[in-house]
Amino acid sequence: MKKNLIWDHVILLVGVFFMVSPVVLTLMTSTHDAITVYKEGVQFLPGGKFLENYETVLFQAGGFTKEVDGFVMLKNSMILGLGFAIGKIIISMLAAYAIVYFRFPMASLCFWVIFATLLLPLEVRILPSYEIVQQLGMVNTYSGLIVPLIASATGTFFFRQFFLSVPDELLEAARIDGAGPWKFFKDILVPLSQTMIAASFIIMFVFGWNQYLWPTLMTTDESLFTLVRGIKQILQVWVGAQIPAFNEAMALAILAIVPPVLIVVIFQSWFVKGLVESDK
């Protein structure tokens, strides 16, 4: 029995090592200077260039991209993550409310139209989507970046599921007390949904922050680059460079990793709830 327990811990520790060490090595490498990394390879211990490298990456335009610094990219990532999460929560709560709480003709048609979006991941309709957004003049705008990502049905399903589990008696009681649809939504349903909103916010923020393909197509103007979008630029400079600046590239990677990871770790229980219950 005792021996088994030790093996359990050994397996778990190997698993933790496999999951954690790549990012630790990335972090360590980002604290050395470029020549050390180039000569001696990926670094296993912290070096003395932490502040220097991160300052360069955050505040000096030019290294990787010609116009923007890491700070602007950080800001854009934040806008994309927050805009996506908030926009999607509002839109999908309204739609789910209509579907669950109203009787109206074409209700099921609307439901199926929204449902159809699950069948169309961005990647399979990428070219026509790009052309349409281009025709609408939304290339290189925040709305072009955020809005087309918002409408997939996952959020609507998530809230629909939750609204269906809210007891009917609440609505009956509210109606007896004379509450209209809007009052019921604002004063009863939204407060009840708080945990659900928090849980889906975390999932959606991370999803928005981590978007890659869509920002790559939508933003050619560097002042709109997100951190994750900037990765591609890093590589292009990298491939051509004499001494590749692994250290600064990895500093940028760490910047892109830290905010979503912090949110997931700090709000872990909400995150797990959001992930498991939204069925992705």
Place this chain on the structure above:
Amino acid sequence: MKKVQFKSPLLPYLLLLPQLAIVTIFFLWPAAEAVRSSFYLEDPFGFGSTFVGIDNFTDTLTSSDYGRVARFTAVFTFFVTFLSLGIALLLAVKADKVIRGASSYKTLLMWVYAVAPPVAGLIGVLLFDQHVGPIVDFFAMFGWKMQIGVDYFDTSFAMIVTSVWKQIPVNFIFFLSGLQGISKSVQEAASIDCRSGIRRFWTVTFPLLAPTGFFLLIINITYAFFDTFGIIDVMVKGEPGNNPVTLVYKVYLDGFRGNDLGGSSAQSVILMDLVFVLTIIQLRLNERRVHYT
């Protein structure tokens, strides 16, 4: 459906309007456009297009390049799915069992969820780099000289490892919550009847986890097909050349780099059919999953 509902002539439509508008403009319209242009041969300079029927499909499906990419996608999907499911299941079972340090293990095993696929790809590029990568050094000790970006097999290997790494947390979280959903009384009854832990796992725990497993299987196939785009794009460094790529990557390549709109759309439509089938299966399983628990 609710037994009590509001009745209002206009309000539900107003509530649905934002979502329906976005769905129509950014989902249905592009999808229709993809289907339409899959039947046309478009002039690369934008001077009109000719109707060619199903030529784009037959050209796509019979081209040797497409066959090669499809084969790689199948192999890639197989390894990513089974390795990430297998490792995650093992870790979830162990994390469910131990008491000391359980919550630290959980946190440490799940946070990689938040790392973006292209960032994972970038880390992969670093660790598998020819000059500085420790993994390359490690395998060199056994006489395997990895050449990522040059050697087809080595690049595939690196891509699979990176994609598995990125996907383990999701599977881990679902398996763990599935395991915690198994009632204590069932587990106790099983441990009275059967002393062998391994046997107990395969005859009691594993079947009870099967619905979660099937559900995850679909999620993982979808992941390997679509969400690995960022990893692949970064790891081939934007120069696919002779490197392994997946079907989704090829849609992007042919459409944006090759300017082959018809071919790219035909590939999109083929993938849409695939997603359609996967989603239907997933829905059926979801119904059953609810039924089991």
